[in-house]
Amino acid sequence: MKSHPEQLLKDLSEREDLFLAFDRDGTLVDYADHPDLAVMNEELKKTLLALARLSGVEIAIVSARSIKALERDFDAGDGVSLAGNYGLEVRLRDGSDIVEAAIAEAIPELKTILQRLEPLAGEDTGGIIEDHGLSICLHWHRIERNKMSFVREQIQAIREDLDKVRFHDYPTSFEFIPDIDWSKADGLRVLESRLGLLERDVFSLFFGDTDSDEPGFEWSHARGGSSVRVGSPKVASIAKYRLERPAQVGELLSRLLELRRSRV
Template sequence: MCLSQSTALFLDFDGTLVEIADHPHDVVVSEFLPPLLVQLSRKLDGRLAIVTGRSIAALEALLGPISLAIAGSHGGEFRPAADAEIEPLAAPLPGAVVDELNRFARASGGLLVEPKPFSAAIHYRHHPEVLPNLRACTESLAAEFGLAIKHGKKVIEVTMPGSDKGSAVERFMALPAFDGAIPIFIGDDVTDEDAFAAVRRYDGEGVLVGAPRPTAATSRLDGVAEVHRWLEAGLEAVHKGDFRP
């Protein structure tokens, strides 16, 4: 895996830039991370984007107002550059879907429902025994409302169709600022697989964070701390040529 001045760098957030927490609001953002990302984006002429399942508002509640390109809600909302307006690309999720997930959560011992503008996630980390019933519930909602289902680490998310991290990467790569760049996508979860496949279509590279598993990624970093080290080293590397972990 090489990072150079011709790289377009795409980064997942949870499990990649920050450790996963029991509650999405409880993640810890290292103090050095926001300025590191902004500096690296400038070195890459703005070709750094966070591509996350979180909404852009939820991400900036953790990072602060940050001068970066971002695709939020699995690509359902899109900010093409640091100073650009947010573009909603999906229809809002029907309120009845969130209501039904909340009813299921209460009946299943108090699962955590995380509403988002274009999706809703239900976390079952502390109640893995409910997974079969949760699958049935979300599949029923998907059939009734025409939704897509995304499976993550101890979470299932129902989303408006047409939004995924692969399409977000492709939307960025179609922008003049990203044209001709070699993309790298770094992520940890199965929801990142669409993006791993997308960067390969541009002769780029997917980088899996965490333990080995079947994946479309072609490189791997052991965890969040190693991602941080790789990004820090990359700040200097873009001046010199290539950086290899």
């Protein structure tokens, strides 16, 4: 894995067609104590929009967040495609929407889970619920240690009733998502197909910061593309390049924009 992707930048500046896809939180935006406080830097947003307006460049965000949440960053018509809930829902750059049909059976169960999680959120307990519509995340990093045993008991009770929904236990959150074979790689495949990239010689590059982004790296490599993992270099990854902070992603994209513009 390379720490300074100078060669990658050179390759990107010379390729005719690019598909640049990004995880959001931890990759483009620093993590915050509350999800609502993780706001995208305006300069980064301008850079992404400018890249999206260039001929031969496709920009996409592939996130665990919902499309509704991602639309706080990019409006329909901005030229940026959004893949929410790992790509289970997609809003293409032209504003058209796609939702994975296989998740329909899980929606009623997710609504029930949301109701059961509500007592774990708020001031009394300290949890933060993100209702993504097609998935639910309970952030527990604010919950006091003496309350965690109670929280885990409630989570276990919910898990025992799961049928159409899958559970993920992450370092600071619990996630409930439809129980189907799906990852960000599948979301990228949907984008690739619907954006017409299969018919073009496109160089793909996926940026991510957690293990849930690794399938996206693998997808990009299988198509002759590349990948960048953001975060500690001590964490194992199949990504070909490494950056330590979201700010460095912004710097790389600013330089890429300058190089692409200089070709005209």
